[in-house]
Amino acid sequence: MLLELKNIEKSFGDKQVLKGVSFAAKSGKAFGLLGRNGAGKTTSIRILMNVFPADHGEILIDGKPIDYDRVGFGYLPEERGLYPKKRIIDQLVYFAELKGLNHRTAIKSVDYWLERLGMNEYRDKRLDTLSKGNQQKIQLVTALAHNPQIVILDEPFSGLDPVNAMLLKDVVKEQISQGKIVLFSSHQMSYIEEFCDSIAIINAGKVVLNGDLREIKRNYVRDRLIVNTVNPDRIKLDFGNACTVTEQGSLMIRLASPDDKQTTMKRLVESYDIDEVRVFEPTLNDIFVEYAGEQV
Amino acid sequence: MKQFGKILKFELVSYLKNKIFVGITVFLVIAIAVAMFIPNILALFKSDDGTKEPKDLPVMLIYSENKELASLVKQYFTEAFSDYNVLIAEGSMENVKSQIVSGDVECAFEMNSASSYTYYVNNLSMYDANPGTADTVLQEVYRVNAMIGSGMTFEQASDILSVQIENSVISLGKDQMQNFFYTYIMIFALYMVILLYGQMVATNVATEKSSRAMEVLITSAKPTSMMFGKVLASCIAGLIQLIAIFGSALLFYHINKSAWGDNMIIESIFNIPVNLFIYLLVFFILGFLIYAFLYGAIGSTASKLEDINTSVMPITFLFIIAFFVVMFSMTSGNIDNTLIKVCSYIPFTSPMAMFTRICMSSVAWYEIAISIVILIGSTVGVGFVSAKIYRVGVLLYGTPPKMNSIIKAVWKA
Numbered sequence: 001m002l003l004e005l006k007n008i009e010k011s012f013g014d015k016q017v018l019k020g021v022s023f024a025a026k027s028g029k030a031f032g033l034l035g036r037n038g039a040g041k042t043t044s045i046r047i048l049m050n051v052f053p054a055d056h057g058e059i060l061i062d063g064k065p066i067d068y069d070r071v072g073f074g075y076l077p078e079e080r081g082l083y084p085k086k087r088i089i090d091q092l093v094y095f096a097e098l099k100g101l102n103h104r105t106a107i108k109s110v111d112y113w114l115e116r117l118g119m120n121e122y123r124d125k126r127l128d129t130l131s132k133g134n135q136q137k138i139q140l141v142t143a144l145a146h147n148p149q150i151v152i153l154d155e156p157f158s159g160l161d162p163v164n165a166m167l168l169k170d171v172v173k174e175q176i177s178q179g180k181i182v183l184f185s186s187h188q189m190s191y192i193e194e195f196c197d198s199i200a201i202i203n204a205g206k207v208v209l210n211g212d213l214r215e216i217k218r219n220y221v222r223d224r225l226i227v228n229t230v231n232p233d234r235i236k237l238d239f240g241n242a243c244t245v246t247e248q249g250s251l252m253i254r255l256a257s258p259d260d261k262q263t264t265m266k267r268l269v270e271s272y273d274i275d276e277v278r279v280f281e282p283t284l285n286d287i288f289v290e291y292a293g294e295q296v
Numbered sequence: 297m298k299q300f301g302k303i304l305k306f307e308l309v310s311y312l313k314n315k316i317f318v319g320i321t322v323f324l325v326i327a328i329a330v331a332m333f334i335p336n337i338l339a340l341f342k343s344d345d346g347t348k349e350p351k352d353l354p355v356m357l358i359y360s361e362n363k364e365l366a367s368l369v370k371q372y373f374t375e376a377f378s379d380y381n382v383l384i385a386e387g388s389m390e391n392v393k394s395q396i397v398s399g400d401v402e403c404a405f406e407m408n409s410a411s412s413y414t415y416y417v418n419n420l421s422m423y424d425a426n427p428g429t430a431d432t433v434l435q436e437v438y439r440v441n442a443m444i445g446s447g448m449t450f451e452q453a454s455d456i457l458s459v460q461i462e463n464s465v466i467s468l469g470k471d472q473m474q475n476f477f478y479t480y481i482m483i484f485a486l487y488m489v490i491l492l493y494g495q496m497v498a499t500n501v502a503t504e505k506s507s508r509a510m511e512v513l514i515t516s517a518k519p520t521s522m523m524f525g526k527v528l529a530s531c532i533a534g535l536i537q538l539i540a541i542f543g544s545a546l547l548f549y550h551i552n553k554s555a556w557g558d559n560m561i562i563e564s565i566f567n568i569p570v571n572l573f574i575y576l577l578v579f580f581i582l583g584f585l586i587y588a589f590l591y592g593a594i595g596s597t598a599s600k601l602e603d604i605n606t607s608v609m610p611i612t613f614l615f616i617i618a619f620f621v622v623m624f625s626m627t628s629g630n631i632d633n634t635l636i637k638v639c640s641y642i643p644f645t646s647p648m649a650m651f652t653r654i655c656m657s658s659v660a661w662y663e664i665a666i667s668i669v670i671l672i673g674s675t676v677g678v679g680f681v682s683a684k685i686y687r688v689g690v691l692l693y694g695t696p697p698k699m700n701s702i703i704k705a706v707w708k709a
Contacts, residue, residue, distance in 0.1 A: 013701070049515045052687070075515045081508025086310070097302045098516040142512050 001027040001062060003150065003181050008047055008057035016205060017043050020057070023200040023210050027149070030172070030182040032196035032213075034189075036292050040205045041185050042078065045152055049073050072099065072148035078155045078185070080139050084128035088114075091127070092141050099146035106145070113141040117167065133160050140168070144175070151175055152183040157191055169194075189284040199284070203292045217281060223258045224280035225265065227251040231273055252280060299517045303525030304532075307500075311533035321537050325544045332548035335555035354402035356426075359385040359392050365407055368437065373405075376433045377426070392416070405430060411438055469658040472631065478565045479626065479655040482576055483648050485538065487619050489580075490587045491612065493534045497527060497588045498595030498604050501686070506600055510690045519687035524679060527588040534584060575654050578668060583647025586675045587615060593682035596689030597702060618645035622652050631656045641667055643674035 003025045010018040018040050025031035035041045047054045050068050059066045083091045089110065096106035114120040117137045122130060127138060136159055143151060153172070157165050172195060176182050186192055192199065193213070201209040209216065228250050229235060235251055236243050242254045255264055261279065268277050282290075311317050356377060360366035366384050374382045385392045385404060395401040396418050403417040403426060411434065415427050436457060443453035504510045513522065549556065549566055556562055568576070594607045618639065625636040631653065639649035640663075650667045653659050685702060 013704070046515075046691075051514050051691070073515065075512065077508070077511035077515075079508040079511050082512065083504075083509050084507055094302065094306045095512060095516060098299055098513075100298075139512075 001149065001179075001181060002060075003027075003066075004060040004063075005044070005048065006058050006060065008044065008054045008059075010043055010047060010052075010055050018047070018054070019205040021202060021205070021207055022057075023198075023207060025181050025183060025198065027181050028176060028179045029197045030176050030184055030195040032192040032199035033183060033185045033202065034187075034192065034199055034288055034292070035202035039202045039292070041202055042154070044202065045075070045154065045183070045185070049075060049152070071150060072146060074143035074146065074148035074151045076140055076143040076153045076156055080136055082127055082135075082139060082142070085126060087124055088119075088127055088130075088138055089123045092138070092145065095142040096145040099148070101146050109145045109147070110141060113145050116171070117141065133164055136160065137164065140171070144171070148180070150181045150183065152185075154185045155187070156184070157186065157188055189288060193284045201288060201291045208291045209287070213284070216287065220282050220287070221258060222261065222279050223255045225253045225255065225261070225268075226276075226278050226280050227253060227268060227274060228276040229272060229274050235268070235272055300521040300525050303517060303521055304529050307526050307529030308532055311529065312536070317533065317537070321540050324541050328541060328545045329548050332545065332552050336552050339555055353379060353381040355400065356380040356382045357385040357392055357395070357401050357404035358382065358407065359389055359404055360407035362407070365410060369405070369407055369434070372433050372437055373430070376429055410434070410441070470656055472656050475564070475655045476626070477561050478568050479652055481565060482580075482655075483619070483622055483626075483652060486580055486583060486648060486651075487615075489534050489538065490584055490615065493530050493584065494587050494591035494611070494615075495604075495608065497530050498591040498598075498608055499601065500526060500530075501592050501595030501690075502598045502601050502604050505596065505598070505690050514687070514690055519690075520680065520683040523589065523592055523683040523686050527585060527592055527679070530588055531581060531584050535581075572655060575651060575664070579647040579651045579671075582668070582671045582675050586643060586647075586671070586678050587611065589675070589678045589682040593685040593689065596686040597692065599692070614644055618648055621645065622648045625649075626652060626656065641670060643671050643678075646671050 004022075005024070006022050008018050008021040009016070021040065021044050023031070023033075033041055033044065046052060048059060061067075061071060082095075089107075092110040092114075093103070093106045096110055097103060101109060111120070111123070114123055117140065119134065119137055119141075122134065122138070127135060130138065140156070143153070156168055156172070160168060172182060176195070182195070184192060184196055196213060198211060199209070199213050199216070200207050226246070227235065232245075232251050235253075236245075239253055242256075244252050244254075246252050253264065253268075255261060265277055268274055356373065358366050358370050358373065360369070370382055370384050373380075380402070389406060392401070392404050392406075393416060396404060396416055399418065403415065406414040406416065408414065413430065413434070415430070417424065417426075439457060440450065440453045443456070444450060448456075504513060546566060549562065590611050591608060594611060595604060598604050598607050621635055621639055622645075625631055625633055636649050636653060639645035640653050641650075646667050650659075650664065654664060688702065
């Protein structure tokens with residue numbers, strides 16, 4: 001299954017929130033939707049889930065306009081919350097039923113997920129008696145119990161302890177291996193790097209970077225070198241402004257052009273006492289800061 | 297449609313499981329049961345009173361220089377004041393007064409002549425009707441004596457004085473007296489239920505919004521299903537509550553029917569004609585729905601529960617005005633004034649105004665039909681507009697949006 005958003009535009013009043021958002025996500029793969037706060041991620045997700053219509057653009061499944069009666073969505077919103085005063089089993093079954101399951105299947109499915117997430121001891125408790133992390137696991141059940149084809153997880157790992165984060169990772173991997181489209185939105189780049197094959201970075205209502213994560217990294221301009229040395233002062237002096245110190249204490253040398261790479265490396269090894277010299281490969285974090293940070 | 301059913305069921309179960317809802321209903325049923333058993337309870341105490349000896353009754357003394365007058369008055373007063381032990385005073389008037397002050401005697405009549413007396417009592421109660429009763433009795437005595445003096449027999453004189461006028465009143469339209477009480481009670485019930493449940497619907501929506509359960513709900517169900525499910529659930533819950541209250545009232549009334557005797561007010565309330573009851577139901581349900589939709593829409597624009605009270609103010613005012621127009625017209629005696637006639641076609645006031653007119657005056661069938669059709673049309677219309685406001689409103693956080701910005705957003709949606 002291929003999910004495509006094409007040139008989605010949306011305004012609220014005079015404010016244009018989305019200025020032509022396009023991306024595509026494949027089943028059996030996780031897709032990362034990145035962007036700073038207020039960039040338009042949640043609006044994109046809401047349009048995708050038909051909470052409100054787009055002003056322009058279209059949403060396609062395998063090339064045809066999406067039919068919401070046939071495509072199931074599971075959604076873990078960033079703003080968490082269910083009915084605090086109601087019994088957990090009652091509300092989970094209610095949400096599963098709203099998504100189209102019949103009563104018996106809903107109970108069975110909810111019980112399976114409570115068991116899977118180790119929450120079955122809370123089955124008959126009120127939601128507000130649970131800790132925040134456990135409430136979040138309960139909320140995850142609302143996104144998964146009806147076995148949707150498209151799972152949208154907005155900041156799924158925030159507030160989880162390492163053990164629960166591990167449990168959630170397994171669940172997410174399982175969902176991906178079941179051939180679902182998993183849409184991730186997170187500011188924790190390490191999780192995105194771990195799961196997502198493709199990403200889109202939204203900035204101020206536009207997609208500024210989009211595609212396969214490995215390709216994005218490979219195509220990244222290779223014009224920086226990382227140098228590790230016991231005696232950095234001489235290099236700093238010789239390279240001047242082109243040389244900076246990274247957080248890890250290494251030196252980073254920015255080249256005038258990627259073509260200078262070989263000559264500069266050779267010069268470094270011959271002239272100085274060098275432990276290591278390599279081409280700088282950006283992390284997703286670096287890419288994000290570069291694309292989303294500057295252009296706001 | 298399937299979603300709507302699920303939402304309706306979920307919301308209805310929430311109402312019926314709500315401790316406050318159950319508590320209020322049980323409390324009202326018990327209160328009504330107690331009220332309906334009151335005549336029986338009172339009768340229980342009364343039968344005790346009946347076995348009291350005459351000497352247990354409070355003492356009323358008759359004092360007169362004229363012994364003949366004293367015994368005549370005693371004879372009549374014994375009959376008129378059955379809850380007193382009427383005696384002729386012995387000794388001086390001073391003696392009588394000291395007996396009153398000491399509490400041995402409750403009150404005394406000092407007869408100066410057949411048409412003049414002084415009433416003595418220790419503490420004059422606000423409700424002391426003894427002088428009034430005495431006046432009537434003495435007047436009759438005086439008249440009988442005068443008639444006998446002019447040559448009539450005692451029987452002739454008594455017949456003339458006790459002549460009864462027979463009358464019967466036939467109202468060709470509505471009997472406003474008889475219909476007044478249940479109209480009053482029903483209008484009041486409508487008023488209470490709409491205000492109470494309207495607030496509950498608004499709070500319910502705002503709670504979902506503030507707890508962010510809305511984020512999941514809005515992506516799971518259509519706003520129209522949500523709105524109609526919620527509002528209809530509250531309407532059914534309201535009807536269940538009313539049926540429980542009025543049903544138990546009816547049940548307890550029948551258990552105690554003999555004790556209530558011919559109490560006209562109670563009788564008129566429970567003998568509401570079937571056609572009026574059906575009108576009541578129609579106007580009640582439609583009136584409930586149209587306001588509940590508005591309250592739901594308003595609830596969706598509030599981000600915090602605290603905002604609700606101020607947000608719902610305009611609707612509450614509208615409703616209170618409608619209530620007062622009706623109440624004022626009912627008690628003014630001119631039920632068919634122009635104001636209430638106009639109000640009986642305006643959807644937000646017609647449930648109360650038209651029902652009152654049907655109960656208390658003669659309204660042509662087509663007037664009722666027009667009013668109901670307008671009301672049904674507006675209720676459905678308001679329902680769909682509310683669902684639109686709801687969809688826009690539930691995703692807005694922060695300060696409650698202004699009226700015109702909501703209208704703009706709804707227009708676009």
